Amino acid sequence: QTQLQVDGDVPGQALRFTVPETALPGDRLLLQKDPSGTWAVKVLVKEDIRRELQLAHLPSEPETAFQRLADAARALGAYVSPKLARRRVPPMGIAGIVAMEPVEAGEELVRMPEKLLLSAPACAEALPELFAAVQVASGLFEDRRLQSAHAACLAVLLRDAKDR
Known part of the structure; x- marks a missing residue:
């Protein structure tokens, strides 16, 4: 109680x-x-907090999805090492991004341009109306406004990606 x-x-x-x-x-x-x-x-x-959510499960091949993501990032100026792949690793079979070849000390594996980062400033630029509306919404803790606006924008981006 x-x-x-x-x-x-x-x-x-x-x-x-x-x-x-x-x-x-x-x-x-x-x-x-x-x-x-x-x-x-x-x-x-x-x-609005009590709404029921329907979670979507989109079947995909993890390796193919990672390659598509890496190719799209490369096309926009990112560097993704060809040594990287998405695999399940024994003994627990947990999926993740792994190096398929030995990696030298100091070797660059990923370099992402700032414009591709899903940071709060990038979200504010991509979805300014939503970002601003969430930041001034009533009922939010003052020190959580930025995180709430960031999370709302990420949710919209994920929804839009799912719909593609």
Whole structure:
């Protein structure tokens, strides 16, 4: 159980209450005092947080997908070593990018131009309206506004890539 305390104008008259179990991040709590002086807590549901999501599973060959990504990056000025490939590595079979040949100390494996990085500034440039709207949205913690805008832009980019 989560307890909250609201301090009033009069010292020593704090209101302490239990947050309803149905409350989720983003919801607002409304405290109301009825005529008898009893306080009640209501949860004002933030609807967009409670939406159901349908996750897409797009079948693909991991090796082919990596090669297509590497080729696209190269076409835009990136360097991706031909020694790299996407494979599953024993004993656990975890997929990742691995070197298929020995790598020398100091050898460059990947160099990506700044314009291809999915950084917050790049997202702000690519989707300025969305980035700005999320940063001023109510209900966000002040120190999380930049990360929230960045995440929203990445979600749109992923959705658009899936739709291609």
